[in-house]
Amino acid sequence: MDGEPSQPPNGSWLLNQNGSNAEATLAVNLTFSSYYQHSSPVAAMFIVAYGVIFLLCMVGNTLVCFTVLRNRHMRTVTNMFILNLAVSDLLVGIFCMPTTLVDNLITGWPFDNATCKMSGLVQGMSVSASVFTLVAIAVERFRCIVHPFREKLTLRKALLTIAVIWALALLILCPSAVTLTVTREEHHFLVDARNRSYPLYSCWEAWPEQGMRKVYTAVLFTHIYLAPLALMVVMYARIARKLCKAAGPARDGDEAVAEGGRAARRKVRVVHMLVMVALFFTLSWLPLWALLLLIDYGQLSEPQLHLVTVYAFPFAHWLAFFNSSANPIIYGYFNENFRRGFQAAFRAQLCPPQWGGHKQAYSERPGRLLRRRVLVDVQPSDSGLPSESGPSSGAPRPGRLPLRNGRVAHKDEPPEGPGCSHLPLTIPAWNI
16 A cells, blocks of 8 residues: 655654654654565565465366366265365465565555455455365265265255355454454554655554454464364374274175275275375464464564564465465375376367267277277276265266276267377276
8 A cells, every 4th residue: 555655754854844842752753664574585585485386376276176177077075175175275376375475575564455354354264164174074084984874965965065164264254354454553654775755554453452352363263273173183083993994895706805905995095185185284374373373362572573473474374375285286196086187187278179989989990900898897986086975966876887908988078089198088997
């Protein structure tokens, strides 16, 4: 919120022509701060660090949304929650990362009152929606693994749950949005490199009493960090115990044993991925929560408060925002379906989709023998391709799919073209 620069702060302009003692006293009480909080090398480091996570956040979470929405077999209950996580991370990247970077580089708040409220509200709602979504994922996995015979969560109920999550996030952040405001700091000015001074503005929560802010911070910490974390720890511990004590397959034979082992490994990989997402979220946001509690309850001195504001908060914000950029990396590392979807998204512009029936895929090609069509049994998975949410969710049921070149092709998708490999349309038969 930059205005016209005032006169240079050399002290002479503060006195009028008669040099009154009142204005001389006012000059003594004025405070001047540097317009930029950091030196050029430190500021450049912050810009590069925030720019990297911004690009990762935009590209990675856009790929997650593209992969889930484009492929029908990816629209499972768990993936709908992962899609909601990606949307909340995109909101953090768009509305919070740029404004937070500028706020950490420049002393005071350089934007208007609407941006102050919007940035605080979106960041708080995104964090709340993310942690509530992680709890919903843990509950859904808990019901499917620990209580497999209970009614599964359908896609319609999952979407309703997501709507409730955002409503709760808005409700719990309403007090912050109402109290956030931009005010001008009296007798405090900023000085730039050209020795020009500017008024200082701050974006802060203007509570009627200071104690109310402390209570609200404690409520937020309890409801959107501590309690959800404890709940996830309990449920994932029960899930791990269930998987460790899981009995072998009921049917006899080597094929049944191998199939049961593959199903158990699939579930373990999915649980590992979800636990990593929850754990990384917990560690990424812990420093920022610690600083917020320290500011409200630590009774810091002015030098300590300056160090925390100028150096600790930028790093804590960066670490919290890095969580929004790292989730797609975790999905790609632990889940092959997401990995193939990401690769297909990158190749979408270079490799146009091939159209045609399955007869083209199994027809005789010049100089080659007629390819044989082999069918393999496919069981539902809980990590992307199939869904555990039951028939009502629209997920594919166990069936038989054609096997060509050691890969299973989906019945409702076009075959691979001769020049491009459309990866999400086929899955290695030995990984099903």
